[in-house]
Each structure stands twice: as structure tokens, then as C-alpha cells.
Amino acid sequence: MKAEGDIYVVHRLLDEQICDSEGRRVGRVDDVELSGDPPRVTALLVGDGLYPRRLPRRLARLARRISGPERWGANALRIPWEEVDELTSTVKLRKKAEDLGLGMGDDPAHWIVRRLPWN
Amino acid sequence: MRAILKIALGIIAAIGGFLDIGDLVFTTQAGALFRYDLLWAVVLGVVGIAVYAEMSGRVAAVSGRPVFDVIRMRMGFGMGLLALVASTIVNLLTLAAELGGIAIVLELLFDAPYGMFVFASAIALVVIAALLPFGGIERFFGYGGLLLFVVVATVFHQNPDWGDVGRGFIPSIDSSTLYLYFVVGVFAAALMPYEVHFYSSGAIEEGWTEKNLKENRLNAIVGYGIGGILSVGLVIVSGYLFHPIGVQPDDLGTVALPMQGAFGETGLLLALGGMLFCVGGAAIDSSFAASYNLAQFLGWEWGRYQGPRKAPRFTASWLVFLLLGIAIAESGINPVDITEYSVVLAVVALPLTYLPVLLIAGDRSFMDRYANGRIATTLGWIYFAVIVVLALAAIPLLLATNAGGG
């Protein structure tokens, strides 16, 4: 992705809507992964398992009791930064939702599959 | 001429029901208690919703962001969640009040039990929402709502003292808490946030761009202007009929009495019919607003045009909200009371959803050259101040006047 200049990460990246390559809405940037020195954005994090972290400390404990712990792959997903195509009024990804494990909540087939006894 | 007609029809379709049960209840009571003295508060509220709607529509068209996208993005997760929770509670109460309102009107028209009508009207709404295309829904309730112009006809039939009416448009602050409660109530009933949230989501569904900005402004001014005319009319006809005899209208049937007085059975039927369409439209708008807000905040796929298969969570949440609305409406609480609470709580929560839109509408990095100009900025911040004052005063006044009961 070609872009230049400065970017305020909280103002323009955090909490943005994410869309896949076909324009399907697949969640919001619930958190951002940073690593390296100086730190760079290495992944976007999506999922309701990440909500407790976004709340002030006291509420966070209560929230975690309600939503349960983070389960990576289930209620917390990691989108590597390389999968981001462009940043306009949404974060647009290079691939389709299924290829990244996203959008499961809106996949009716997934609702059924999840409830099968052997899953 | 045809162009004007087309624009007019488009505006009507865009705004849907002009009034909802909150407007019907508060304008009629305000007229009965204070005659024409609260007309200025109605106008203040109507201009307020035009300002809020114009900004929200412009933000949606230029940046592609509906209200709750703006809220989450600008205020962050914590404050946004607070706004979502408050907004959802208000929308649920509003939905219940509107469902109750539909049932009451049907009860008056067809003389059958209320409880049955709540359920029946909810089913009717689901059918309408499922069958009619998005624009069709708004047209259906919008044109039907025009029946309420019998109120305007009643005003001219009554021929009130126009000097007195005129004086009502000049703001005056009475020190009685009941008067102040109705200032808040009448204003808040005109500025119900679900209308604007629905409108902004509708703009995205319709694929609005910068080309739609003129249309947006027309919708805001003329569309809500029509609602304003009807609200003003209701205050006047109610004030003319009820104030001299000291009647306090406490049920929806009373709202239609002035029209019956002027035009007999026809007047009554037109009034009740118009009320039915307006309140029905409001039920659709408030139920969808609740789902739009939830889905937008969480990042789900959303949209009436997407259909249940592409946006299952959005659709499911809409049905859940409808069920909750039915439950509240059937709970035995008088819909007029539910209305009072929904209107008061709406203004208390209003600063949370108004401010982020005002900030983004004025932010050039999002709005480019369509950001708020000097007029919009001034009006926008004046209204924010007004809204904050009323939001702080609302609950104390509600308690002090026992919800307008005195």
C-alpha cells in the first residue's frame, strides 16, 4: 500500500470499520498490534474477546467476566498488516473474508456448523 | 412544476412519518395546559432536528459514515459503548411507545382489545418491512402521514386569535416547573435522535455521495419543516379547544377531538388515519435505528438492502428489538407514560450522539470542503449548548412534575 506522511493511529486506524476485498463489512479494528523498535503496526486485532481491554480498568474486570477470556481464533482474530490493501473511510483488505477467518458471525452456515455436536 | 412535485414527493419519502407519538402527546398537552405559549419551543426543536439531520446526512454522503460509525471512531470504544447502551434503551422505549400508539389508534378505529393490536401491528410491520423496498416503506408511511394536514385545516376552521398565536412564537420563560418540563418535552419530542440515526443510515443505503448534498439540505429543511407545521398545528388546535375548558388530554383519542369538532366524522377519521401512519412509520424507524446503531458500532454487516442472508445478525437483532418492544408495550404500562419516559431519556442521551457528529461535520480531514461553514458551525454549537442544558434539566423536571402530571 502506497501512502505518505503522518498518520495518527488512534484517530484514523483504531476503531475503524474493516471491509474485505468485496466490500463486505467484517468487523472493526478493536485493537492494534505493535512490535519492533521503533514499534510498527504488525497486525490489526478484531473480536469481542478484545473489548475488555478497551474499557477502563474497573469495568474491564466486569466485562471479562461477561464475555469470557480471549480465545485467539474464536473471539479474537489477528489480521497481519500485509493483508491491508488501503485505508480510506474503511480499512480495506486484500482478500475475501473467508480467506482470513473473518465475518464468521455473519455467516449463517457457520452458526449451524458451530453447533454441530462434534465441533 | 413536475420537478417541484418530484422533489416534494422525494422529501416526503425521505422523512417518512413526520410526527411520532411523542410529538402527538407533548404538543397536545402543551396546548391544553399553556395554550399557544410553547410554540417557540416547538420551532426550536424542529430547527434543531433539521440542523442535526443535515449534518448527519452530509457526513454520511461525504465520508460514508453513519452516525454510530462516527461515534465509535471519534469517541472511542468506551464512550461509544455508553452512547450505544443509552441509545438502545431509548430506542426500545420509543418503539414500545409507538407500538402502543398504533394499538390505541386501531382500538379507537375498530373497537377491539389493545393487547391483540400490539401483536398484530408488530406482525404487520414485519410484513411491510419484508415486502416493501426501502424507499417504498418511507413513501407508504410518508404519504399516509399527510392525512394529518386535516390539523392545518382545523386551525383555519377554528380561526384563533392570530395575535395570541403569534405571541406564542416569542420565547418566554415561565418560572413554573410544569412549564419548563413542557419546554423540554416539546423540544425533545421534536428532536428524537432515532429519526436522525435512521436518516443517516438510509443515506448510506441509498449510496449517497456529494451529489446528494442539495437533496440532503432540502430534506432537512422542508421535510422536518412539514413536521414542524403539523406540530405547531397540533398545539394550536389543542390550545384552542382544551385550554379554555381546562381539559388535560391524557390519551391519544383526545388528540383527534379538535379535528372531529371542526369536520365531524371525516375529520376524526382523517386525524386518526394520519396518526396511524405517522406512528407506524416511527415504529419502523425506531426499530431499524436500534439495529443500525448496534450493527454499526460492532462492525457487523448491516443494511435493509443486504437482506437477511448477507446481514443475518443485523436482521436477527431487528427481530429481537421488535419482540422486546412488544413485551414492553404489552406489559400493561400506559403507552402515554412510556412515551413521556422515552422522550425525556432521549434528550438526556442526546449530547452523546450529537457531539461526535458535530465534531466530524466540522473536521476538514473527513469532510474536505464540505465541512461546516460559519452558519452550520454557529448553529451546531448553539444547539449543543441548548441540548446540554435541557439534558441536565430533563430528569429533575420529570421528577418534580411527576411526568407532567403536576
Added chain:
Amino acid sequence: MELKGPRALSELLGRKVVDQSGRKLGRVREAKAHWEDGAVVIDELILDRGGLRRRLRGPGGPEEEAIPWEAVVELPGEQVVVHR
């Protein structure tokens, strides 16, 4: 300071920032970064000294202070210690 392992932005936001003598400088509200070959690289942490006005105005106002990342010394517990 090198981050040991990946960190989440939410872990930095809201942290109290103090200098090496313990004096409070503000709280982390924002991170300013720049684009570098398609990557977003953090330059500065933006603090506010508390207050509603910064929240209202958005980034770039006078109530803010920017701390370059190189000045960050350590991240103990719920704080950010910086060299000033």
C-alpha cells in the same frame, strides 16, 4: 526502547507517563506515526494533561505534549517511564 514481543495499542493507551524522577507528565492518548514503504511506524506518543478539551478538539491541539519513542525508557506495570 525495544518492545519485548508484540504489544497491543490498548496496553499503551491511558497509561500514566512519568519522567525518571517520577513527575507525572500526562496520559497516553494517541500515537503519531509515519508511513514507510507501506508500514506504519510509530514516532511519538501524544499525551494530554487531562481534560475534556483535547478530547473534543482531536489531535494536534495545544493541550498536548508529544514524547518521541526514543525517550521511552521502560514500561513497568501501568506506566510509561520516559527520559527527559
